[in-house]
Amino acid sequence: xxxxxxxxxxxxxxxxxxxxxxxxxxxxxxxxxxxxxxxxxxxxxxxxxxxxxxxxxxxxxxxxxxxxxxxxxxxxxxxxxxxxxxxxxxxxxxx
Numbered sequence: 242x243x244x245x246x247x248x249x250x251x252x253x254x255x256x257x258x259x260x261x262x263x264x265x266x267x268x269x270x271x272x273x274x275x276x277x278x279x280x281x282x283x284x285x286x287x288x289x290x291x292x293x294x295x296x297x298x299x300x301x302x303x304x305x306x307x308x309x310x311x312x313x314x315x316x317x318x319x320x321x322x323x324x325x326x327x328x329x330x331x332x333x334x335x336x
Contacts, residue, residue, distance in 0.1 A: 277331040
């Protein structure tokens with residue numbers, strides 16, 4: 242009975258460890274934010290600032306030659322699982 246209990250506990254902790262390590266990939270890198278903003282805006286991005294995120298969305302500001310934009314990008318574990326790593330576009334609005 243002890244062996245079954247030990248295997249169950251190890252399986253649960255192993256699953257949690259793998260799941261938590263996968264969540265680290267969810268936060269987009271600065272280069273990824275830049276490319277997604279450039280695609281959305283259609284202009285080269287010169288600067289990215291004010292990067293912050295909650296559980297479901299990453300918020301950031303970008304500067305282009307045409308002005309400043311605030312952008313939102315869906316993120317989080319559910320987005321990562323649903324998109325299987327494929328990039329979703331950023332939604333950017335001019336300030």
